[in-house]
Amino acid sequence: MSAQGSTPLGAQAEAGGVRFSAWSDRARAMTVVIYSDPGQITQEVALAPEGESGVFGGFVPRLAPGALYDFRIDGQLARDPYARALPYGVHGPARVLGELPTPKHEKRAIDLGRGEVFYELHVGTFTPKGTFASALGRLPYLRALGVSVIELMPIAAFAGKRGWGYDGVALFAPFAGYGSPEELATFIDAAHGEGLSVVLDVVYNHLGPAGNALPQFSESYFEAERSNAWGRAPALAKPAFRRLVLSNAAYWLNTLGFDGLRLDATHELEPGGEPHIVRALSQVARACSPPALLVAEDNRNDPRSLFSHGIDAVWSDDFHHILHVLFTRERDGYYRAFSGDLPELARVIERGQLFEGQVVPGTSEPRGKSAAGVPAQRLLFALQNHDQVGNRAHGERLHQLIEPALFRAASLLLAFLPETPLLFMGQEWAASSPFLYFSDHEGELGQAVTRGRREEFRHFSAFQAESAAIPDPQAESSFLSSKLDWAEQARSEQQLTLDLYRRALALRRTDPVLQTPAPASAGVAHDCLWVLRNTPRGSRLLLFNPGSARSFARIADHSPQSTRPLLASCPIHGWNEQFELPAQSALWLTVCDPAQPGRE
DSSP: OOSSOSSOOEEEEETTEEEEEEEOSSOSOEEEEEEEETTEEEEEEEEEEOSSTTEEEEEEETOOTTOEEEEEETTEEEOOTTOSOOTTOTTSOEEOOOOOOOOOSOOOOOOGGGOOOEEEEOHHHHSSSOSHHHHHTTHHHHHHHTOOEEEEOOOEEOSSSOOOSTTOOEEEEEOGGGOOHHHHHHHHHHHHHTTOEEEEEEOOSOOOSSOOOHHHHOGGGEEEEEEETTEEEEOTTSHHHHHHHHHHHHIIIIIIOOSEEEETTGGGSOSOTTTTHHHHHHHHHHTSSSOOEEEEOOTTOOHHHHHHTTOOEEEOHHHHHHHHHHHHOOOOGGGGGOOOOHHHHHHHHHHSOSOSSOBOTTSSOBOOOOOTTOOGGGEEEESOOHHHHHTSTTOOOGGGTSOHHHHHHHHHHHHHSSSEEEEETTGGGTOSOOOOOOOOOOHHHHHHHHHHHHHHTTTSGGGGSOGGGSOOTTSHHHHHTTSOOGGGGGSHHHHHHHHHHHHHHHHHHHOTTTTSOOOOEEEEETTEEEEEEEETTEEEEEEEEOSSOEEESOBTTBOGGGEEEEEESSOOOOOSSSEEEOSSEEEEEEEOOTTSTTOO
């Protein structure tokens, strides 16, 4: 069997009926079971071996899209791992998918060189209803905010009624609680109509602990002797799993219309086979029209190696970690590797990451490789994301840990930098809702998930408290309390933050200097951070003051007379012969060229 195979697997609606195909290297006999309703069998049709080794197939006439089905392997019912729709969840029958709605709009190519702004959201908590259809109604809001790329957290079907999505087991079927494939396609097309791209977070380094049908078809999907934190490790070098992954990526990109994929934990995609599974995925992305974007999450701090495999952009967590320690002084867990001072912050802005081969404090292990020369726009910076909020015991967002003024200043810092900014849903108005970890596993599995989470984050002091003090991931209240409250945007504090985000992102999109993907220089003076973006079209200077009020005559070799305020996180007074920078503030400045009056 080749890595992608020659026979489309699953259910394919055709003229006069439906063609079913499944692959198994262990089945002696296979049938397709047709239901009128779940549990009500109307017919069972034998599938015959076809030309491709291990493939069983057959045509069922007079069957239409919408029909429910399962496979039966040697007498045992099995869900179709290639099912496009699972309306009753991962433990219910699959639905034959018909033609998806015809797109009305062209796909939007993602171009990191033109100043994209990513917005990560979880479908289930983004709106009160938590569906694709309800999220569609917020697309004009996101466009007006200044977002250009929506990044959906994983939507592949998983067990239970709620979850983050990183325990998906049916990779082709959107989680039924969010809506149908038809509604997903409509959402994506509507986003394109608003001038937005849509990226999907996909998980190929593991499958969830419940509802996984792959072992019923073949043991070759997983490694016999290698496990990871979620169970048996996927056999990424073997044709069966490679076929699943590569055809899945092509399905999301070409059939549903996504503009890119965010690959979860690519450091876990090892050994990656030949060619490496990431390179193979990049070939799928490049074959799309227009070519799709691949973003990696990877803890190795080695972006060049990822780029050599065809990755386009990488999450860079060092920026977040430095800021978090600077603001909160928390040094638990992975934060203990960071000093959280302004020189560290200046370094990560200039180089994209802090660790480039240095030994991590508290260990004997070096981490990372040089990122010198890596284009800044290929690194995604964030003040917070689903991990950094949701991995906290109480799901606090950054603005719930620091003063509102400091959060607004940090927001201006993020929007000013040449690195690509990623926002996490609700941060633009300082949403009051937490984002907790939540799941819905039954019995002992649910208890094991709760225990495992406490063990995973045992190095964080909050997880060492009595269990009653930490919201239970299995409780529905953990999910419900994580939903955004859109009505609170009307509050004055939230309006202030939202207005600042809108103005900052508008300038990032329209200002000729901030549009230019040129590297920035950064440094520290008078206990303030300065960042200079110098281009042939002019210069812009950022001053970031996380501490008490500062007054000084020059910074980064510029005086007040050679600059003009462009945007501030709070009112600025005394702009005469000295910089008067209030406490916990940030300021964008236009740098004027004295040699050419009128030129900025």
